Amino acid sequence: MADRRRINGPAGATIPPVFDDASTRGPKSIKSRSRPANATRKMYLKTGVTPSASGSAYLEIETSATPGVSGLKLSCSVHGPRSLPRSAPFSPHIVLSTHVKYAPFATKQRRGYLRDPSERDLGIHLEAALRGAIIADRWPKSGVDIIISIVEGDQDRETSQLQGDEVWDMMNALGGCITVAAAALADAGIDCVDTVAGGVAALVQDAGEDSIPTVVVDPIPSEHEKILAACCIAYLPTRDEVTNLWFRGDLPASDIDLYTNLVEKGIQASKNANRVLVGCLAETIQ
Amino acid sequence: MTVTTTAPQAALGVLPRSDGSAKYSHAGYTLTASVNGPIEAQRRDEHAYEAHVEVIVRPAAGVGGTRERHLESLLQSSLAQLILVKNFPRSLIQIVLQVEDSPENDYVNTKLVQASLNLAIMPALVQTAILALLSAGVPMRATATATAVAVVHQDGAKKTVVDPSPREVETARSVHVLAFTSHNGLLLAESEGDFTVGEWDDVYETAKGICCRAGPAKEGTAMVLDDEEASATDMRQFLRSTMESKVAADLHWK
Amino acid sequence: MTAPTIKLPAPLFARLSPHPFLLRNLTATAAAADPARPPAARTNGRGTNETRPLHAKASSLSHAHGSSLVRLGDTTVLCGVRAELLPVERIPLFRPVDRVGDGERGGGDGGDGGDGAGEGGRALLGRGELRDYDLLVPNIELATGSAPQFLPGVPPTALAQTLSTRVYSLLHSTGLVGVEDLRVWSKPGSGEGGDTEMEGAGEAQEVQEGVEEEDRVVAYWVLYIDLLFVSFDGNPFDAAWAAVVAALRNTSLPVARWDPEREMVVCSRTEKRQLNVRGLPVACTAAVFEEKELGEVGTGVVEGRHWLLLDPDRLEETLCREAITMVVDCSDGETRIKSIEKQGGTTIGRELIRGFAVIAEKRWKEVQGAMK
Numbered sequence: 001m002a003d004r005r006r007i008n009g010p011a012g013a014t015i016p017p018v019f020d021d022a023s024t025r026g027p028k029s030i031k032s033r034s035r036p037a038n039a040t041r042k043m044y045l046k047t048g049v050t051p052s053a054s055g056s057a058y059l060e061i062e063t064s065a066t067p068g069v070s071g072l073k074l075s076c077s078v079h080g081p082r083s084l085p086r087s088a089p090f091s092p093h094i095v096l097s098t099h100v101k102y103a104p105f106a107t108k109q110r111r112g113y114l115r116d117p118s119e120r121d122l123g124i125h126l127e128a129a130l131r132g133a134i135i136a137d138r139w140p141k142s143g144v145d146i147i148i149s150i151v152e153g154d155q156d157r158e159t160s161q162l163q164g165d166e167v168w169d170m171m172n173a174l175g176g177c178i179t180v181a182a183a184a185l186a187d188a189g190i191d192c193v194d195t196v197a198g199g200v201a202a203l204v205q206d207a208g209e210d211s212i213p214t215v216v217v218d219p220i221p222s223e224h225e226k227i228l229a230a231c232c233i234a235y236l237p238t239r240d241e242v243t244n245l246w247f248r249g250d251l252p253a254s255d256i257d258l259y260t261n262l263v264e265k266g267i268q269a270s271k272n273a274n275r276v277l278v279g280c281l282a283e284t285i286q
Numbered sequence: 287m288t289v290t291t292t293a294p295q296a297a298l299g300v301l302p303r304s305d306g307s308a309k310y311s312h313a314g315y316t317l318t319a320s321v322n323g324p325i326e327a328q329r330r331d332e333h334a335y336e337a338h339v340e341v342i343v344r345p346a347a348g349v350g351g352t353r354e355r356h357l358e359s360l361l362q363s364s365l366a367q368l369i370l371v372k373n374f375p376r377s378l379i380q381i382v383l384q385v386e387d388s389p390e391n392d393y394v395n396t397k398l399v400q401a402s403l404n405l406a407i408m409p410a411l412v413q414t415a416i417l418a419l420l421s422a423g424v425p426m427r428a429t430a431t432a433t434a435v436a437v438v439h440q441d442g443a444k445k446t447v448v449d450p451s452p453r454e455v456e457t458a459r460s461v462h463v464l465a466f467t468s469h470n471g472l473l474l475a476e477s478e479g480d481f482t483v484g485e486w487d488d489v490y491e492t493a494k495g496i497c498c499r500a501g502p503a504k505e506g507t508a509m510v511l512d513d514e515e516a517s518a519t520d521m522r523q524f525l526r527s528t529m530e531s532k533v534a535a536d537l538h539w540k
Numbered sequence: 541m542t543a544p545t546i547k548l549p550a551p552l553f554a555r556l557s558p559h560p561f562l563l564r565n566l567t568a569t570a571a572a573a574d575p576a577r578p579p580a581a582r583t584n585g586r587g588t589n590e591t592r593p594l595h596a597k598a599s600s601l602s603h604a605h606g607s608s609l610v611r612l613g614d615t616t617v618l619c620g621v622r623a624e625l626l627p628v629e630r631i632p633l634f635r636p637v638d639r640v641g642d643g644e645r646g647g648g649d650g651g652d653g654g655d656g657a658g659e660g661g662r663a664l665l666g667r668g669e670l671r672d673y674d675l676l677v678p679n680i681e682l683a684t685g686s687a688p689q690f691l692p693g694v695p696p697t698a699l700a701q702t703l704s705t706r707v708y709s710l711l712h713s714t715g716l717v718g719v720e721d722l723r724v725w726s727k728p729g730s731g732e733g734g735d736t737e738m739e740g741a742g743e744a745q746e747v748q749e750g751v752e753e754e755d756r757v758v759a760y761w762v763l764y765i766d767l768l769f770v771s772f773d774g775n776p777f778d779a780a781w782a783a784v785v786a787a788l789r790n791t792s793l794p795v796a797r798w799d800p801e802r803e804m805v806v807c808s809r810t811e812k813r814q815l816n817v818r819g820l821p822v823a824c825t826a827a828v829f830e831e832k833e834l835g836e837v838g839t840g841v842v843e844g845r846h847w848l849l850l851d852p853d854r855l856e857e858t859l860c861r862e863a864i865t866m867v868v869d870c871s872d873g874e875t876r877i878k879s880i881e882k883q884g885g886t887t888i889g890r891e892l893i894r895g896f897a898v899i900a901e902k903r904w905k906e907v908q909g910a911m912k
Contacts, residue, residue, distance in 0.1 A: 004349055006679050006701075007677055007678060009674055009762055012632070013630065014630075014762045015625050017625060017794055017805075018804060020808065020809070050770060051772060053686075054688075070602040077771075099685075102764040103766065103768050104679075105601060107601060113681070145685065147692040151618060203584045346741065352702075356706065359702045385707050467886055471886030474884070475883075479713055479877070480878060483875075
């Protein structure tokens with residue numbers, strides 16, 4: 001059933017272009033990380049991109065050194081606090097609603113117009129991360145909408161389709177979403193206990209199957225041979241609290257410390273993001 | 287100057303269960319409109335000071351798409367200007383337009399769902415809606431008439447075609463739809479294609495000649511703008527005679 | 541004894557009663573008649589005939605084949621053009637195109653301009669294919685939190701649908717993109733791309749060449765043009781259209797060829813061809829603000845004053861019913877009008893539309909400067 005509220009393309013399905021691999025780049029197989037294991041990429045954060053919204057922010061994470069690999073670009077706007085619709089039941093505290101949507105041109109594969117399960121998933125994780133930071137009982141009977149458009153995903157344009165990287169891309173996207181939403185919430189003047197920021201750490205296996213896995217912060221899937229596990233952490237630095245932890249992948253059961261180590265690194269990445277966030281907000285105040 | 291030989295035809299009150307209705311056919315288009323109102327408005331459409339005018343356009347086949355939404359928004363903004371909306375605060379006037387038949391283009395295989403704007407249907411939509419509103423007795427400050435004009439380049443000469451056929455619309459340099467109120471105000475002007483201000487002026491004159499002929503056209507007194515245009519349809523007069531015959535038929539028992 | 545006066549700060553006044561607020565702003569300066577000040581100023585500080593500067597930035601995205609970011613005051617639109625292939629087998633009722641005719645027409649195009657009739661005919665034929673096979677798919681997304689009135693997660697509103705349709709119609713009626721750029725032939729093109737095929741094609745191509753009897757169109761590129769409003773502050777159509785034009789001018793498609801062995805179209809990673817965009821149509825919108833709130837119109841008599849507000853912002857749009865959009869293209873030296881859309885009232889008559897063409901021409905020059 002075609003969507004009659006949009007202009008639909010041709011009746012027959014279109015296929016994304018297939019590239020001939022005969023003339024592919026030579027050094028494609030060599031995947032290497034361009035940064036030290038515990039360094040995050042540079043990010044650019046700016047508030048007030050949508051003047052008509054209560055608060056808004058734009059986040060851009062630096063493009064990696066490999067050509068064709070785009071950085072994450074996110075735009076977030078916050079509307080509210082505003083009164084809940086008349087149909088909504090009574091709520092003693094603020095009701096957060098989060099929407100995360102990829103732009104149709106954000107990733108290698110064209111995204112649909114309707115939110116898919118992974119986008120809904122991102123929204124739920126984001127909500128959990130922010131709920132712990134907002135002082136919710138200051139606004140009874142009101143709601144706030146947090147809308148994030150992922151303008152460009154963190155993906156390698158050159159790699160062929162379907163490498164199973166999507167799940168790891170989602171981790172990075174969530175980390176960015178949390179940071180940008182926190183900035184937009186602060187811009188909207190919604191009271192929070194602290195500025196929350198997202199950070200990602202991963203356990204990667206860079207040199208073949210039998211090598212010893214290492215823990216890195218802010219991983220880019222295209223820069224690593226294999227990602228075994230990753231976690232995305234939303235962390236409040238002054239309170240030393242974690243509001244959301246999303247863990248995915250396999251950890252060898254033999255090493256208990258590995259998990260703690262991974263979380264530790266995630267917090268470190270989150271602290272880095274927080275520094276940028278605080279710097280950006282301080283700049284806005286001046 | 288080509289003038290379609292078919293004169294417009296209309297019937298009022300064709301749907302017995304609605305407040306007002308009209309069936310109209312001209313230039314290959316046949317439409318039926320029903321008007322209900324003023325009726326209770328839904329809470330979200332309710333306006334404290336005026337009536338909400340809702341226009342729904344249903345295509346001949348399939349369900350409406352983005353194109354229908356666009357036509358609706360054009361009609362809505364125009365009709366809301368004509369209806370005395372302030373007389374009915376917190377209410378709704380609903381106009382449903384069903385396209386029954388549209389002219390076929392023999393040259394291409396027409397698709398069921400098309401997103402592109404079909405300007406040629408606009409005059410029929412306006413006319414049918416106005417007739418149905420009159421039939422429903424909705425108070426209006428003016429009536430309106432509309433016409434479509436195409437500028438066709440043929441053998442190096444420019445030609446103005448009134449009520450163009452789909453084929454003519456396709457080959458035309460520009461297509462224009464103009465609607466005038468009964469006070470000769472320009473209510474709606476939609477043009478697309480490639481033209482200059484001068485060409486638009488000519489089109490305006492032609493359209494005005496069709497839509498706003500001065501005074502009722504009596505024998506000999508009809509204002510003839512041009513020899514060619516004399517044979518063109520006078521939309522305002524048509525609207526009037528349709529209403530007159532309906533009233534005459536309704537009051538026949540007296 | 542004086543009556544107690546309530547003093548409200550300007551933003552609050554604007555919010556409570558926007559119509560008198562804008563009216564006072566427009567009339568105050570006019571009454572003062574100070575020659576040093578501009579004749580009338582709107583609440584946003586602009587004159588009635590003053591537009592917001594347009595900023596266009598192309599190629600801001602890496603996953604799209606063409607992209608642009610257009611800023612018109614506080615209205616920001618992001619446009620991404622994404623091309624996908626549509627094999628002809630998937631087109632119902634496909635009518636083959638013959639190359640000879642196309643070559644002739646292509647030659648006429650190369651002759652830069654050509655005579656009016658020939659160009660018109662060619663544009664027309666292309667238009668048919670573009671339209672019949674739905675090769676251009678523009679869509680506008682407003683529900684991105686761009687303004688408080690657009691709720692997220694809902695299907696496109698009537699406004700978004702109307703805008704999409706207007707962009708779609710204008711794309712076709714202006715013939716901005718030619719269908720020849722979107723065709724993929726079974727044999728490499730004679731002129732452009734001929735040598736590029738040689739390296740990638742290999743021997744298989746040459747063997748096939750003898751067997752294959754004729755050249756045919758094997759696929760079309762479909763351009764998905766998606767517009768995302770980052771921020772919405774009135775005049776969405778002008779901004780959206782400028783973004784579409786800027787993005788298409790920035791679009792380059794990979795060189796595609798038919799692989800007879802795999803029976804599919806393959807694209808070159810390195811070779812790209814710029815999309816030809818004909819002309820530079822620019823949209824110019826104005827809204828009519830009437831002195832009388834929700835005034836009586838259509839009676840033929842002009843009651844009260846009215847102002848034509850060029851490039852209206854969000855507040856002004858809510859207060860105006862009548863609006864006009866004119867799309868002009870002056871790239872051939874002469875002003876050609878591509879579209880007029882006037883609705884919602886009777887204030888704008890023939891004279892105003894004539895005068896508006898001059899305003900649109902001025903706007904065209906501004907936008908042309910910004911697009912460079």
